[in-house]
Amino acid sequence: MKRILIIRTSAIGDIVFASPIAEALKRTYPQAHIAWLVEPGTDTLIRPDPHIDERILWPKAEWKALWRDGRRMEVFRRMRAFRTMLREQQFDVAIDLQGLLKSGVLAWMTGAPRRIGLGSREGSQFLMTEIVSRGGDSARISSEYLYLAQQLGLDTGDFMPQLYLDPNVEARALERLAANGVTPGKYVVFAAFTTRPQKHWFVDAWQKLAPTVKQQTGLTPVLLGGPADREAATEIAAGAPTIVNLVGQTNLAEAAAVFRHAGAVIGVDTGLTHMGIAFARPTVAIFGSTCPYSVTGRDNARVIWLGLSCSPCRRKPTCGGAFTCLRDITPEHVLAELQLAMGKAA
Missing domain, CATH: 3.40.50.2000 (Glycogen Phosphorylase B;)
Structure with missing residues (x-):
């Protein structure tokens, strides 16, 4: 080869x-x-x-x-x-x-x-x-x-997801955080958005989680996502004044840098959430209609999946839009898992 x-x-x-x-x-x-x-x-x-x-x-x-x-x-x-x-x-x-x-x-x-x-x-x-x-x-x-x-007989090593950063991109991301009063290591990224509604946690759940996380961990919630997520992000942030909304303000490489310097990550089944594990940040991944993995390979990464009989349904939900697999995941549950993740540094 x-x-x-x-x-x-x-x-x-x-x-x-x-x-x-x-x-x-x-x-x-x-x-x-x-x-x-x-x-x-x-x-x-x-x-x-x-x-x-x-x-x-x-x-x-x-x-x-x-x-x-x-x-x-x-x-x-x-x-x-x-x-x-x-x-x-x-x-x-x-x-x-x-x-x-x-x-x-x-x-x-x-x-x-x-x-x-x-x-x-x-x-x-x-x-x-x-x-x-x-x-x-x-x-x-x-x-x-x-x-x-x-x-293929490759030398696999630990075979964990790993991302690398361009120093110039990293510097721009840190400047943006500073401009919004956010200190590296002192924030938790909320990765709330995906392309499918059956993978979304609920707006009111994010709004309830944000002040609780701030109070219990001292980490400032930072909301990340792409330009198409701006409207949904505005709705979440409107009910949670503690959130710093950076949705649509970073490109993909800059978003990766924001994850690299996060104190923790909480997200649904989306590519951004998986970056938290790639950068070995304390991470809580919330799964409902999908569960691509439950073994993270990191001591500081936790997966929440209730394993209901109808889950994973992937692209064919049978709940009529109730999405019980996600609705039954409470902010208190997420916070408890976050505290466990943060207590186990990689």
Whole structure:
């Protein structure tokens, strides 16, 4: 394995979970050239990683926009050019961590003689030379990627999610915190937002938790999220004056830096929450309709999941919008778990 391409184009949480793969490859093949194919935006999470020699950006959004505008021939032209670029890299191995048709096509485009797919489906299995099932202990964080690494005979080490920061980005994030009167290590990040309502904890729960956390731990609640979360963040912050609302004010890399310097993290099943574990911050992860892991690999990270008979329902809730799996998780329960997490430093 002289030239290796990792394909995991998105999303935030999955890239965090997959992050140990690069280090395992570099540890096993220290002279190899390790590249990672990723979409613009999420690439900022892996850009400072010293184990990755090259980041290749897949302009998926540009291609989709051209397709919507009816410029189909231009899309095909760009696809051919992208394939040519990938083949010129002469990768020996392409490892598809997504296992979807789109990622399988990207692996095929490389022309790599060895194409390894993780749980390949949607037809991508026919584009691979090898398929590794999504095995391992499903309760453990990053389990499927660890299992793949083991099947490939890699030196896995502890195989924990780990992120790296650009010093300039880190400095900007600290400046923003200071401008809002927030001191590094003296705040708790609230990661309250996801793309699916069945993964959201309730507004009134966050509002009740905020002053209690401030009183019991001395940590200032800082709300983080993307531009699309601004309206929901305003609603939460309106009922909790102790919250510092930074939603939509940081890019992804800056948000990662905010997590790195947090005193603690509380969040739902979202990529930002998983950053808390990657940075070994005291973390409480609140799961309801999903439970991607219950074994965090960190003594200072706790998972709350009630395990109701209807959970996990993932994308097909059966509760008519009651989301009892989350409603029955009280602020008092979250605070108790936070105190346990903060009492067990990594």
